[in-house]
Amino acid sequence: MNEQGRNPVIDAGLMQQDLFPIREVSRLTGVNAVTLRAWERRYGLIQPTRTDSGHRLYSQADIDDVRRILGWLERGVAVSKVASILARDHALAGPAGAATDAWARWQQQIRQALQRFDAAGLDRLFNEVFAASTLDQVFSEVFMPVWHDLAVGQGSYGQASEWLFLDQFLRGRVFARLQLAHAPRRRTVLLAPLPGQSHELELLVTSLILGSDEIGVTLLPNGQPLAELALVCERLKPDALVLFSHQSLTVEVSRRLARLVAGLECPLLLAGEAAELAQDSLAGSAIACLGAQGSVMRQRLRQFLAGQLDT
Known part of the structure; x- marks a missing residue:
């Protein structure tokens, strides 16, 4: 029997164990079976269980991972990089x-x-x-x-x-x-999105997470020109500028960041998945990476402002 057919023995097991055949995963996620197999064989992104006859069966957690993979791919993350993101998320979940x-x-x-x-x-x-x-x-x-x-x-x-x-x-x-948390703080940072790369909700959540009793966060809106951030920082005089993105940095964006940091009077920090993906390439540069996970971003920001975190 091929993977497209119906097997009443398998179907009965699926009902009891909440496992899904590859055709159902394709229907639920929009990812065809060939791609699902490639993600498994070439990249190890998903590891479905197998029946005695070799049919793939996917759990709800596997389906959730497929959707997460789609999300990262849509943000420009290379499929070869997604495995490390998933592994990190699974490790953080415990x-x-x-x-x-x-x-x-x-x-x-x-x-x-x-x-x-x-x-x-x-x-x-x-x-x-x-x-x-x-x-x-x-x-x-x-x-x-x-x-x-x-x-x-x-x-x-x-x-x-x-x-x-x-x-x-x-x-x-x-x-x-x-x-409710809006009040003067001892230190202030500006949080801005990289152009065209963030939803407002992601920025609001990051602003809430980065803020503390000592650190106030001023959020700049989507549409803020990257070329004018030096001017904004000159006038507001923050302790740091944090740029946020969940997408991979393109060569052009990397060049623009290099020009930006040269004209800033405050440190430039990068947050979100962009920071995780660019951490190795930015090592030793004037741009510090805060990471993508909430508590890590908050801790690194505090360390950087206290002079305890190098770029």
């Missing part, structure tokens, strides 16, 4: 346990609320997650994975509307928390 079970349960409840366009239900879940989790976990483990999955899966009917609903909801809640 072994399965009560916390990860709770995160999965909350994600499922969020998806159900989105299907009903239930703002009150989302608000209740948001407050519940905040009360039980750290700031980093609220976004990295619960809300943003759902946001990313919906962003990638907008080809499916209804998912674009659900993504917009969640995006608007989260932007409002994060903005409200930023307003």
